Amino acid sequence: MNNQTPPAGSPAPLPAPLPISRGLRGRCPRCGDGHLFQGFLTLRPACEKCGLDYGFADAGDGPAVFVILVGGAIVVFAALMTEVVYQPPYWLHAALWLPLILLVTLLPLRMVKGLLIALQYHHKAAPGRLVARDDAGKGGA
Secondary structure, rough: OOOOOOOOOOOOHHHHHHOHHHHHOOOOOOOOOOEOOOOOEOOOOOOOOOEEEEEHHHOOOOOHHHHHHHHHHHHHHHHHHHHHHHHOOOHHHHHHHHHHHHHHHHHHHHHHHHHHHHHHHHOOOOOOOOOOOOOHHHOOO
């Protein structure tokens, strides 16, 4: 019988880091050591540690959509509450919310893109493919 428990006195094996933590840190989804980005949002061609080709990675507009929806909800809620409670002048709204919009959209964008790419790798996501139908399988009378 193959027992996977370590012998008494030996340290327990560490669990492999989740793809979520690797993606949020901007690390290679396979090894967790190499960098995923070479610029702010530009992907490297491959991992400098394990050689994983990042050609599979296509986050598309997903990161931007998530960040805009969540960040927009935060800023709009805060702006509406501020208007209802304090009724500040418009110039103060501009001074408050424009920097906040930049913060809540640009700061998480890299982490969300890394997360989506790591999840693509983890789940072996691939583009959809059209498959020709077999006319014989339709069944008919």
